[in-house]
Amino acid sequence: MSVRYSKYLPLSVFLFDLLLLNLALYNAHLIIFNNYQPQSTSAIFILIVNVVWMIVSLISKGFLVKRPLVLKDNINRFLLTFIYHLLSVFGIIYFFKIYDISRLEVVISYTLFFVFIIIFRSLLFFSLDYYRKKGFNHRQILIIGDENIAERMVKSFNQHPEYGYDLVDFISEEHISRMTEESLFDKILKKSPDEIFICYKQMNEDLLKRLISFGDENFIKIKVVSDLILSNNYAQLVHYDSVPVLYITTHPDISLKIRFLKRSFDIIFASAVFIFGSPVFLLIYIITKTTSRGPAFYRQERIGRNHKPFYMYKFRSMYVDAEKHGPQLAKDNDPRITKWGVFIRETRLDEIPQFWNVLKGEMSVVGPRPERQYYIEKILENAPNYKKLLRLKPGLTSIGQVHYGYAENVNQMCERMKYDLIYLQNINLNSDLNIIYKTVKIMVQRRGK
Numbered sequence: 001m002s003v004r005y006s007k008y009l010p011l012s013v014f015l016f017d018l019l020l021l022n023l024a025l026y027n028a029h030l031i032i033f034n035n036y037q038p039q040s041t042s043a044i045f046i047l048i049v050n051v052v053w054m055i056v057s058l059i060s061k062g063f064l065v066k067r068p069l070v071l072k073d074n075i076n077r078f079l080l081t082f083i084y085h086l087l088s089v090f091g092i093i094y095f096f097k098i099y100d101i102s103r104l105e106v107v108i109s110y111t112l113f114f115v116f117i118i119i120f121r122s123l124l125f126f127s128l129d130y131y132r133k134k135g136f137n138h139r140q141i142l143i144i145g146d147e148n149i150a151e152r153m154v155k156s157f158n159q160h161p162e163y164g165y166d167l168v169d170f171i172s173e174e175h176i177s178r179m180t181e182e183s184l185f186d187k188i189l190k191k192s193p194d195e196i197f198i199c200y201k202q203m204n205e206d207l208l209k210r211l212i213s214f215g216d217e218n219f220i221k222i223k224v225v226s227d228l229i230l231s232n233n234y235a236q237l238v239h240y241d242s243v244p245v246l247y248i249t250t251h252p253d254i255s256l257k258i259r260f261l262k263r264s265f266d267i268i269f270a271s272a273v274f275i276f277g278s279p280v281f282l283l284i285y286i287i288t289k290t291t292s293r294g295p296a297f298y299r300q301e302r303i304g305r306n307h308k309p310f311y312m313y314k315f316r317s318m319y320v321d322a323e324k325h326g327p328q329l330a331k332d333n334d335p336r337i338t339k340w341g342v343f344i345r346e347t348r349l350d351e352i353p354q355f356w357n358v359l360k361g362e363m364s365v366v367g368p369r370p371e372r373q374y375y376i377e378k379i380l381e382n383a384p385n386y387k388k389l390l391r392l393k394p395g396l397t398s399i400g401q402v403h404y405g406y407a408e409n410v411n412q413m414c415e416r417m418k419y420d421l422i423y424l425q426n427i428n429l430n431s432d433l434n435i436i437y438k439t440v441k442i443m444v445q446r447r448g449k
Contacts, residue, residue: 013124014063020120021053022046024112032105045101048092049085049109056085067139068163071125072430078117079429080257083264086110132164139164142191144171145199149227153197168193173200181207185214195221254392254427261429266365270358277352284315284349291340294320297353302370305393310362312370313353317341327374331408346446348439354396366432367395368420375413383414388424397439399423399431405447 025046029038038046057063062081065074093101131137141157143150150170157165168191176184188196196215198208208224215222226246238245274281288296298316301309322328322336330337330345337345344350357363363370368389371379379386400416400423407413423431 010064013065014057016120017057017063017117018050018053020116021049021113024116025049025109027112028105028108031108032102041098041101042105044098045093045106049089052088052092053085056088057081060084065124065128067165068160071122072428074121074125075118075430076428078121080261082114082117083261083268083429086268087264129162133161137164138166139194140168140192141165141195141197142169142171142188142193143167143197143199144176145173145203145225146201146227147172149199149201149225150197153199153225165195181210188214188220189218193220195223197223197225199225199227201227258427262364262427262432263361265429265432266358269365270355273352273355274359280349281352284344284352287340288315288344292316292319292338301372302394303373303376303390304362304370305390307390309373310357310370312357312363315344315350315353317345317350327372329375329408330406343446347443348397349443351396358396362393364393364395366397366423366435367392368398368417368423369401370394371413375410378410379413379417382410383417385421386414386417389417389420392424392427397435399435402435402438402442 026036026038029042029046030036033042060077060081062074062077064077093099128137143153147170150172154167154170157163157167169187171184171187179187196211198211212222214220228246228248238247285296294316296316298314298318299311300314302312304310317338318330318334318336318341319338328336341350354363358365376386398420400419403419404412404416407416423435
């Protein structure tokens with residue numbers, strides 16, 4: 001019998017995460033203080049970070065590596081643990097008034113830790129993927145029930161060898177109907193599967209219960225497979241007492257966990273921008289105020305989540321009364337834009353005041369761009385799917401802004417909307433960070449308008 005080393009993987013990942021955390025902490029201390037020997041508050045900070053990380057990590061179980069291997073799901077679980085840990089550490093620092101910790105040391109520590117973990121997880125998943133594709137670390141599975149459903153399962157496993165499943169046998173409904181329960185269990189034991197996939201359109205309830213009990217007694221995982229085929233739909237299992245019900249929709253529901261994670265990230269990110277970017281804000285304010293007549297800030301009513309209107313703020317980039325003839329979208333070489341306005345639109349610095357909208361909870365850092373009611377009505381005439389985007393908080397930047405840019409007419413708005421619908425299907429911190437990174441590249445390259 002082969003030794004299964006995967007049972008040691010969670011503990012190994014947990015310990016390696018802890019090692020990387022301390023590597024980040026001590027290297028940050030070296031960068032700031034030129035030594036590896038933390039004193040007084042630095043030592044207290046390192047102790048707090050370690051203790052809190054162990055507690056939060058054990059509770060969230062972000063170190064677990066589950067089949068099938070999906071790197072982004074694992075990174076999302078790590079990000080959730082990371083945010084909880086960050087909030088807990090800051091809460092302890094505030095409660096015990098430990099204010100003389102170097103802010104730069106904290107920033108460098110967490111930045112290094114984040115980078116180390118992303119590299120480690122990527123290498124780990126690449127190695128496991130390669131290892132399983134070569135036929136190692138596989139689990140033996142047995143499928144029983146409907147032949148058509150079983151064929152779909154086998155096809156899926158053959159297309160994804162990284163799942164690490166080997167089929168040891170298939171027992172059809174017809175075969176089971178001719179077997180006694182004792183002979184069925186004997187046959188299963190002879191095959192020694194790690195997991196059993198039960199594929200039935202309609203199954204005897206008593207047999208299912210006995211199979212589950214049999215699996216528990218013999219350390220075999222029992223998984224029930226539905227005969228539904230879902231393409232672009234999303235399913236969630238809901239329990240009504242003892243009745244499991246599949247809730248199916250064309251778009252994924254945003255869980256409370258994701259909402260909390262996004263809101264926490266928004267507050268931390270927006271606060272950091274305001275704290276570290278205040279000199280830049282002041283400079284933009286002065287230049288905007290002195291280079292053309294009118295206020296430095298500009299506000300406009302936009303439509304937010306659940307069709308709720310709010311006022312969005314920007315640094316003014318156009319001359320006063322630029323829309324005296326009605327709503328107009330900006331165009332290339334638009335004469336309404338000031339010379340200074342051209343620069344702050346290219347670098348998207350005109351959007352910075354919207355971090356205030358983010359702190360107020362009216363916007364998120366990443367999300368579909370908010371539009372005016374006038375344009376929403378025109379978009380809906382051409383693309384009714386736009387209503388789906390109104391389930392989300394609008395964002396300061398979006399996947400549509402990154403990949404398509406600003407729109408000059410309603411048709412272009414509809415094209416950009418397609419990108420934001422893709423974001424709706426895949427909301428997570430990993431994709432948010434990727435969009436923020438690409439937005440910064442656009443700002444540096446002055447490819448906004």
